[in-house]
Amino acid sequence: MNQVFKLSLIPIVLSCVLVSCNNGSKDSDPTPIVKGTISAIYLPTPVVVNGNVTATYLLTGGSGFSNSILVTASSNPNGVLTPLNDVNTCGLSILQPTCTITFKASTPGSTTITSTAPDYNINSSFTNQSFY
DSSP: OHHHHHHHHHHHHHHHHHHHHTTTOSOOOOOOOBOOEEEEEEESSSOOTTOEEEEEEEEESOBSOOOOEEEEEEEESBTTEEEGGGOOEEEEOSSSOEEEEEEEEOSSEEEEEEEEBTTBOOOOOOOSEEEO
16 A cells, blocks of 8 residues: 555656746746837927937837847937937837937038937937928
């Protein structure tokens, strides 16, 4: 009887080991990563010389990740708009889905703001804007 009792415990112990290897869950699929999209809004327009334009970036639809996304903005040609306080980057995340970069209209002219972030396409609606 003692041997029968020991043999009957083997499947129970084995099933407990198998379940604990998977944290008691039958589903081992990780949370899917959805990178979402980044959009940009530029205000105010039009801008006058010595005035500011602020680019506000918004991350929508992202989930499953915790890292920050670095957005970089520049104007072309250089010198028409300059980043305020020399800051031309900001960070987005799921917990902090908005960030801003402010430019000063330094000289009269026409310029385009180009915004980039790794693995994202940011459509710029700030193209060929003129300042006088």
